[in-house]
Amino acid sequence: MVVIILSIRFRVKKGYLFKGGHVSGFQINPGTKAKMYNNIVKNGTGSAFFIKGDGVEIFNNVVNSAKNAVEAYDNLTSSDSRYKIYNNTFVNLKKSGIAMINASFTLNENFFYNNILHTIPGVSEWGYKKTDAFILDNIKNNIITKDISSLDFIDVENGDLRLSRNSILAINKGDCTINSLRIDILGESRIKEGKRCDIGAYEYIDFTLSITNEFNETINVIYPNPIKSSNFLTLVLKNEPDENTFITIFSITGKQVLKEKLLFKESDVILGNQLSTGIYLVKVSNAQGGGTRKIFIE
Numbered sequence: 001m002v003v004i005i006l007s008i009r010f011r012v013k014k015g016y017l018f019k020g021g022h023v024s025g026f027q028i029n030p031g032t033k034a035k036m037y038n039n040i041v042k043n044g045t046g047s048a049f050f051i052k053g054d055g056v057e058i059f060n061n062v063v064n065s066a067k068n069a070v071e072a073y074d075n076l077t078s079s080d081s082r083y084k085i086y087n088n089t090f091v092n093l094k095k096s097g098i099a100m101i102n103a104s105f106t107l108n109e110n111f112f113y114n115n116i117l118h119t120i121p122g123v124s125e126w127g128y129k130k131t132d133a134f135i136l137d138n139i140k141n142n143i144i145t146k147d148i149s150s151l152d153f154i155d156v157e158n159g160d161l162r163l164s165r166n167s168i169l170a171i172n173k174g175d176c177t178i179n180s181l182r183i184d185i186l187g188e189s190r191i192k193e194g195k196r197c198d199i200g201a202y203e204y205i206d207f208t209l210s211i212t213n214e215f216n217e218t219i220n221v222i223y224p225n226p227i228k229s230s231n232f233l234t235l236v237l238k239n240e241p242d243e244n245t246f247i248t249i250f251s252i253t254g255k256q257v258l259k260e261k262l263l264f265k266e267s268d269v270i271l272g273n274q275l276s277t278g279i280y281l282v283k284v285s286n287a288q289g290g291g292t293r294k295i296f297i298e
Helices: 104-109
Strands: 002-006 026-028 032-037 040-042 049-051 056-059 062-066 070-072 083-086 089-093 096-100 111-113 116-119 124-126 143-145 153-155 160-163 219-223 232-237 246-251 256-261 266-270 278-286 289-297
Touching: 026 032, 049 056, 089 096, 096 116, 116 124, 232 278
Parallel strands: 002 032, 026 049, 032 056, 040 062, 049 070, 056 083, 062 089, 070 096, 083 111, 089 116, 096 124, 116 143
Antiparallel strands: 153 160, 219 232, 232 266, 246 256, 246 278, 278 289
16 A cells, blocks of 8 residues: 655646546546645646546645546445545536545545635536535535635735634634644644634635734834834743744745754844745744744835
8 A cells, every 4th residue: 555645836737737538637647545735726627636646635735727636436345445525625616516426435534625626607516416415414524615715815816815803604613623623734732722713725824913923922023014124023022932933935926035043042143135025924833832923025
């Protein structure tokens, strides 16, 4: 038995990288188990995930424009074979959303939880009967829609499928206790005291939170803000950093542009000239947790 774990950022543009065959973003063949997470498939002409393997978990993925999000067939052979699909964002699907036929002996253990599934008008959400893949009790906490505007993503036209404050269908509507999923596609915590996780690949980040609210156990000061790209950003921590304390900076579209280990209680992070004007997310994390803050680069 071969086990594959896929966790990469991957973009498929118009299927050019996969000419011929099934033109799939990812394909898992018979005899293989896989975990497939933290991937992005964009503008594909085939199925984003084509599965003929012996069980798979698909989570924290984004598919934006493809024939199907998941296409899977009955190649499950062992009693522990399962198809588990949870906390993904699948949009602009042009043939069907999920097209699956599974072995009957695994049907009760397959599940489809906490997903956003959007198909274009005139396209079925299920390529086959959904009861060919799941029992109805195992299809939970999903948003299944043909109206992408109802999802209130940050910027659909430019491919930013993160949740906005208006994404009320998704925010705090998931249940991550089912699958013990702790972080989203960007590494943001899905564990929120007194609240449920969000539906889809992304957790909503409230950029209006103050630094003291967001980092009250980690950081005292972060400055300057706004900042010029050629300058350095200063962070003053409340306590001495441990060996797992990092600063990570993301663009507003989720691309990681910088990651450094923090060695001192007061640290200067050189940004250099590679960052263009705009909004960036600064994440400070250690073994105890962390948080995210917005900065402006002039």
